[in-house]
Amino acid sequence: MADWSQEILGGNPRALARAATAIENRQASAESLLKELFPHTGRATVLGITGSPGAGKSTLVDRLIHELRREGKQVGVIAVDPTSPYTGGAILGDRIRMLSHHADSGVFIRSMATRGWLGGLAAATTDMTVLLDAAGKDVVLVETVGVGQDEVEIAKLADATMVVLVPGMGDDVQAIKAGIMEIADVFVINKSDQPGADRLEREIKAIQSLSTRKDGWVPPVVRSVATEGQGIAEALSAVRSFLARGDGKDRAVANWNQRLHEMLRERMLERFTDLNFQAAAEDVAARRKDPYTIIDGWLERISH
Ligand SMILES: Nc1nc2c(ncn2[C@@H]2O[C@H](COP(=O)(O)OP(=O)(O)O)[C@@H](O)[C@H]2O)c(=O)[nH]1
Numbered sequence: 405m406a407d408w409s410q411e412i413l414g415g416n417p418r419a420l421a422r423a424a425t426a427i428e429n430r431q432a433s434a435e436s437l438l439k440e441l442f443p444h445t446g447r448a449t450v451l452g453i454t455g456s457p458g459a460g461k462s463t464l465v466d467r468l469i470h471e472l473r474r475e476g477k478q479v480g481v482i483a484v485d486p487t488s489p490y491t492g493g494a495i496l497g498d499r500i501r502m503l504s505h506h507a508d509s510g511v512f513i514r515s516m517a518t519r520g521w522l523g524g525l526a527a528a529t530t531d532m533t534v535l536l537d538a539a540g541k542d543v544v545l546v547e548t549v550g551v552g553q554d555e556v557e558i559a560k561l562a563d564a565t566m567v568v569l570v571p572g573m574g575d576d577v578q579a580i581k582a583g584i585m586e587i588a589d590v591f592v593i594n595k596s597d598q599p600g601a602d603r604l605e606r607e608i609k610a611i612q613s614l615s616t617r618k619d620g621w622v623p624p625v626v627r628s629v630a631t632e633g634q635g636i637a638e639a640l641s642a643v644r645s646f647l648a649r650g651d652g653k654d655r656a657v658a659n660w661n662q663r664l665h666e667m668l669r670e671r672m673l674e675r676f677t678d679l680n681f682q683a684a685a686e687d688v689a690a691r692r693k694d695p696y697t698i699i700d701g702w703l704e705r706i707s708h
Pocket residue numbers: 455456457458459460461462463464487488489494498594595596597598628629630631632
C-alpha cells in the first residue's frame with residue numbers, strides 16, 4: 405500500500421491507472437489508498453463541464469487539454485458521460501483525437517460508466533479527483549451530461565462549472581430554467597458557427613436579469629467553436645476570473661460540505677444493499693407497518 409501510494413505521488417501512470425480501476429470497481433483497497441493519499445491533495449482545481457449530449461463538451465475538453473498543456477499544466481479528465489467518445493460510444497474520429505493525448509504522460513483520462521451505480525457516481529467522482537490531485541494533476545476536468553439530477557450533483561462538486569449550450573436548440577433554455585442556471589459559473593455557447601448564438605445569448609442574459617446569485621457573480625457568456633479551437637482561451641480566462649474572486653478556503657469548505665453529504669449517502673446505501681425495499685413497500689402500502697418504524701429499524705443497524 406505504501407509503495408503504491410508512493411508511486412502515485414511520484415506520478416507513475418501505471419500505478420495511477422490501477423488505482424483508478426480500483427476506485428471504479430470499488431475495491432476495498434481503494435479506500436485505504438485514498439486515506440494515504442489525501443494529505444497530499446488540495447492543489448488541483450476541479451472544473452466541471454456539463455451540457456446536453458452532442459453540445460460539444462468532449463471537443464471542448466480536448467481543446468482545454470491542449471491549452472492547459474501549453475501552459476505546462478498536468479491535466480486529469482474524468483468523463484461521466486455515457487455518450488463520451490472516451491468510452492468508445494462516439495464516432496471514430498473523436499476516439500482517435502482523444503488518443504492523441506494518450507502518449508502524453510501529463511494527461512490522464514478516465515471515463516466512468518454511468519450504469520450500475522446507485523447514486524454513487526458523485527462519491528466516485530470525488531474519489532477520482534482526490535486520486536488525480538494526489539498524482540499531481542493541476543487541473544481536473546469533469547465532463548458530465550447535464551440532464552439528470554446525479555449529473556447536477558457532480559457538477560456541484562467542482563470548483564467551477566462550465567455549462568455548454570448550443571444555438572438553435574429550444575430545449576436549452578428549458579434546461580437553463582430547470583436548474584442548470586444555478587450551477588453555471590460560466591456559460592459557453594458552443595457551435596457559435598451555427599445560427600442562433602445571438603438569440604441564445606439574449607435569452608441567457610434575460611434569465612440572468614431576473615435573479616441574482618447569492619455570491620453576486622454574474623456568469624459570463626463566452627462563445628466558442630470548439631472544433632476550430634475558437635473561444636477556448638476566453639472560456640478558460642472566464643473560469644479563472646471566477647476562481648480568482650472570493651475566498652478559496654470558503655469555496656473549499658462549501659465543496660467539502662457537499663462532498664461529505666454525497667459520501668455519507670453513498671456509504672449508507674452500500675451498507676443497506678441487502679435491504680428489501682420491495683417487501684417493506686408492500687407492508688407500508690397495505691398498512692401492515694408504518695414507514696417511520698421501518699426506517700427506525702434500518703437506522704438502528706448503523707450503530708452495530
Ligand atoms: N459545427 C460545430 N460542431 C461542433 C462544435 N463542437 C463540437 N462539434 C461537433 O459536435 C459533435 C458532438 O461533439 P462532442 O464533443 O462529442 O459532444 P458531447 O456529447 O457534448 O461531448 C461532434 O461531431 C463534434 O465534432 C462546434 O463548435 N461547431
